[in-house]
Amino acid sequence: MAGDGQMSAPLSGLRVVDLTRYLAGAYTTMILGDLGAEILKIENPEGGDGSREVGPFVNGVSTYFLSVNRGKKSIAVDLKHPAGREIVLDLIATADVVVENFVPGTVDRLGIGFEDSKKRNARVIYASCSGFGQTGPFAEKRAFDMLIQGMAGTISITGEPDRPPVRVGFSIGDIAAAQFLATGILAALHRRDRDGKAQRVEVGMLDCQLALLENAFSRYLNAGEKPQREGRRHPVATPMQVIATQDGYMCLAVGNDQQWHRFCVALQRPELAEDARFLTNKDRTRNRDQLENLLVEILVTRPTDDWVALLERHGVPAGPVNTIDRVARHPQVVARDMIVALEHPRTGRFRVVNTPIRIEGRSARPSIAAPDLGEHTEDVLKNVLHLADERIAQLLAQRAVAPASAEQD
Numbered sequence: 001m002a003g004d005g006q007m008s009a010p011l012s013g014l015r016v017v018d019l020t021r022y023l024a025g026a027y028t029t030m031i032l033g034d035l036g037a038e039i040l041k042i043e044n045p046e047g048g049d050g051s052r053e054v055g056p057f058v059n060g061v062s063t064y065f066l067s068v069n070r071g072k073k074s075i076a077v078d079l080k081h082p083a084g085r086e087i088v089l090d091l092i093a094t095a096d097v098v099v100e101n102f103v104p105g106t107v108d109r110l111g112i113g114f115e116d117s118k119k120r121n122a123r124v125i126y127a128s129c130s131g132f133g134q135t136g137p138f139a140e141k142r143a144f145d146m147l148i149q150g151m152a153g154t155i156s157i158t159g160e161p162d163r164p165p166v167r168v169g170f171s172i173g174d175i176a177a178a179q180f181l182a183t184g185i186l187a188a189l190h191r192r193d194r195d196g197k198a199q200r201v202e203v204g205m206l207d208c209q210l211a212l213l214e215n216a217f218s219r220y221l222n223a224g225e226k227p228q229r230e231g232r233r234h235p236v237a238t239p240m241q242v243i244a245t246q247d248g249y250m251c252l253a254v255g256n257d258q259q260w261h262r263f264c265v266a267l268q269r270p271e272l273a274e275d276a277r278f279l280t281n282k283d284r285t286r287n288r289d290q291l292e293n294l295l296v297e298i299l300v301t302r303p304t305d306d307w308v309a310l311l312e313r314h315g316v317p318a319g320p321v322n323t324i325d326r327v328a329r330h331p332q333v334v335a336r337d338m339i340v341a342l343e344h345p346r347t348g349r350f351r352v353v354n355t356p357i358r359i360e361g362r363s364a365r366p367s368i369a370a371p372d373l374g375e376h377t378e379d380v381l382k383n384v385l386h387l388a389d390e391r392i393a394q395l396l397a398q399r400a401v402a403p404a405s406a407e408q409d
Helices: 024-034 063-068 082-094 106-110 114-120 145-152 172-195 205-212 214-223 257-266 281-286 288-299 304-313 324-329 331-335 377-383 389-398
Strands: 015-019 038-043 072-077 097-100 125-130 199-204 240-244 249-253 318-320 339-344 348-353
Touching: 015 024, 015 082, 024 038, 024 063, 024 072, 024 097, 024 125, 024 172, 038 082, 063 348, 072 082, 072 377, 082 114, 082 389, 097 172, 106 114, 114 125, 125 172, 145 172, 145 205, 172 199, 172 205, 199 205, 205 214, 240 288, 249 304, 257 281, 257 304, 281 288, 304 318, 324 331, 377 389
Parallel strands: 015 038, 015 097, 038 072, 097 125, 125 199
Antiparallel strands: 240 249, 249 318, 339 348
16 A cells, blocks of 8 residues: 555555644654555645645745655545545545544534544544544634643743743644654554454644643642743753853753763863852752853853863763754764655755654655645545546546646745
8 A cells, every 4th residue: 555665664554544734633644654654635625735825835835735745645535525525435444544633523524533434444543633632621622833832831931031931943732742643543553453443543732732741740730839931941950051152052961960070170160069059959950040150151262062072071961052054964964864855846856854763773764745736636546446537537527526736826
């Protein structure tokens, strides 16, 4: 079932019917696709996945869509058309996994929910991602990454103490949900190997954010601490923070008293290690304003790269605050093959971040760019469902499905 060149990948032979849109769902199926699964992406013939309209664009193609839909096959199907619904159920009958991220209740109303799917495929893994999960008073509310970051408390502890709270700089609400859902799917597949039964897997983005905030909640639930914005500082370890240098900023990660002593030696300020205000981590955290003022005076005398090299020689964890352009060129990123190029018929060479998963030292790297809307409609109808040309022509005429249509900006 998997595409050419993927037969040695861990999930080769696995077929996924992808009913997702935007980021959380698309990222889930991207993970499975990068590992070798065949992803049949079902899209609305009228515009497709909404992320196709999100810029920036290269030759009319959304870079956002391209980044998380590589390696998938696009089938344009009208889910509200009876024949379209039947096409989807017929595909589900051939699949191992279905993934959707509609508002709870939507797929049931469309007739393609878990119960409908299970009647067609007694071994199907049906995975759902939503803002708040399938149960509870907020279940049917819509959610976006920004809202989830705010409601979960993530934004409340992000930013400087004396400034307004800020959003985490990437879509951590969506991506966390995707990673948890992909893990749940793999667990359900393993269980199905034992009992042969269909499984329902679901995650809520809010739940997933709470799971990532484990330390903040543990401090509140068990020690009564209400976590606050710490800005550049770690809440309980000092000095573990972003700090200014001569030419920018660096990250210090002095995690224990032994590293603190080595740090002071590296700064040629061994007396700081014996200063009563800074003897232990608890002392340093209590007096961190005074400590930071002293350290800034020292660290602004040399550039970041010099300090990082010096501290590494003394066994003190430190690193630069890189901008994205520097990260893309970093020798470790290059050595790990974390930026890879794909060929797209309209954008040409298009670069994406590789999967970080290595199995037996090898990366299950993507090899095919994201599809145009409906690019694989006729191919899938013919070669997966084995429909005759006459039936395919009839479905196209009924507008239950749509052929390939290259989007324009």
